[in-house]
Each structure stands twice: as C-alpha cells, then as structure tokens.
Amino acid sequence: MNIRLEHTGKRYRRYWVFRGVSDAFTQSDVVAVLGANGSGKSTMLRVLSGLLTPSEGRVIWENQGRTVMPGEVYSQVAWCAPALSLYENFTLQEAIRFHLHFRSLRSGISVSKLPEIMELELHETKVLSEFSSGMKQRVKLALAILSDAPLLLLDEPTSHLDEHGVSWFHDLLGEHLAGRLTFIASNRVESETAWCNRILEITDFK
Numbered sequence: 499m500n501i502r503l504e505h506t507g508k509r510y511r512r513y514w515v516f517r518g519v520s521d522a523f524t525q526s527d528v529v530a531v532l533g534a535n536g537s538g539k540s541t542m543l544r545v546l547s548g549l550l551t552p553s554e555g556r557v558i559w560e561n562q563g564r565t566v567m568p569g570e571v572y573s574q575v576a577w578c579a580p581a582l583s584l585y586e587n588f589t590l591q592e593a594i595r596f597h598l599h600f601r602s603l604r605s606g607i608s609v610s611k612l613p614e615i616m617e618l619e620l621h622e623t624k625v626l627s628e629f630s631s632g633m634k635q636r637v638k639l640a641l642a643i644l645s646d647a648p649l650l651l652l653d654e655p656t657s658h659l660d661e662h663g664v665s666w667f668h669d670l671l672g673e674h675l676a677g678r679l680t681f682i683a684s685n686r687v688e689s690e691t692a693w694c695n696r697i698l699e700i701t702d703f704k
Contacts, residue, residue, distance in 0.1 A: 499566075499574060499648035499679045500524050501546060505555035507703075508541055515541045516703040517554065523679055523696065525648065530691040531683040533700035539683035540579065542700060543651045546681060547575050561648055576601065576645035578638045579653035586627035590618060593626060593637060601645040604674060616640045617666065631658040639667055643674050650680040656690050664689045 500523065507517030515538035523529055533539045544550040545557060548571030559566035561574060584593060594612050603609065613619040616636050626634060635658040642650065655671075656664050671680075672693055681698075684690040 500560040501649075501679065502558040502560075503555065504558070506545065506552045506557055507554040508538070508545055508550060509553045514553075514704070516700055519555070519698075519703050521698065523681075525677060525679045527696045528675055528680045528694045529682070529696040529698055530694035531681055531698045531700065532686055532691075533683075534685060537700045539700055540581070540653055542698070543577075543579070543653055543681060543683055547577060547649070547651055548572060559649075571649070574647055575649045575651060576642040576647035577651045577653075578642035578655060579651070580657060581653075582638065584626050584634055584637060587625060589625050590616075590622045590629075590637065594641070597641050597645075601641075601647065603644055604646045607644050612640065612644070615644070615670070632660055632663050635659055636663060636666065640670065643670055648678050650678050651683075652680070652690075653683045654685065654687075654690070655682065656687060668692060 502522045503519045506519045508515045531539045531542055541550065545552055548568045559571055566574065585596065588596060590613060594609065598609065613622050618633060618636065621629070621633070626637070639655055642652065655667060659667060668689060675693060682690055682694060
C-alpha cells in the first residue's frame, strides 16, 4: 500500500485538527504519528483509513499499482485502537473465528496457533469479559498485526500492557512489518516507535 497526502486537512466546525499535510508513504515505511493527547493523532489515522473524509485536500491510496477508492480502503486495513472494542460475550475462540470472517491471516500463520502467539492458550474458552485489560490488548494487537492487510494502523498500542506485554508487542510487530505500510500513533513512547523509520509530527500542521 502507498499513500499520498496532498494539502490534506481535517477540521471540526471552525477548529482545524491539522491542515496542509503533503507527504507520501510507501509500503516500506513504518511511520510514527506523534503528538500529545488530543492533538489529532487518532483523527489522522481515521483519515488515513478512509473512515473520515478530509475537509480539504485529498488522500490517494494505491495498492499493487491500482488506485484504491476511499470506499474500498476499509477492506485493506488492519487496525488496533482504544476506541475499537471486542465483543466481550465471545470466548477467545469465538472472537478469533468472528475476526476471520472479515480478515484472512498473513502467510504462514496458523489459526490454531493464534492463542499460543497471544500467550493466551490457557484461556481459549474463557469469555473476553473475564480477561484483564492487558489480555484484551494482546488479543486486539495480535488480530491486527497478524491480519493479511497492506495497511496497518496502531493507535497507542502499548496501552494496558505490562513490561512483558510491551516486549511481546515489540517482537510480534518486528516479525510482521514486511510488505505493508504501518502507522503508529504514540505519545512519544519509545517502545511503540522503536521500529519506525518515518515521523509525522501532528503539531507541525496546526
């Protein structure tokens, strides 16, 4: 996936979240979207995903030499964000099966191995409402990172993770960056942005 922003801006009523963003990103990029809480990082990810339409300028998506229309982008995005919730009445097994109705897994990833990759193999039949916040975050991250999608969006991915969980995330992400464009929204958390090779500073576009 390649994305080009041309004088792109987003506002809510009279308030500009960001404006005048012109840049291009390719599938080899891992981009840190940096800014304080409330600066517009999540809004930027929503614009990049096609979920929000820019208030000015435009976003152009290309995949394998073909222009992707805004209404089609959702089918090529894997996303993990605090605002995206799990169905907590599902067991882990049911949550995985439900996810696979909409996204296939990256090459070489076995469905049966997902609980083990999440380090949750002892909890496969437990409903997600009984999971800790860190366990839920591992489920959300693994389902996003291991999905076969050319665009990966991660919003504050180490939220709710303990030290071991942060190390787990870092290793899993590093194994699955190849062949996709990745954006990571972060409050300058080093463990979240260690793999990044590009920076998009939201405050530069106020």
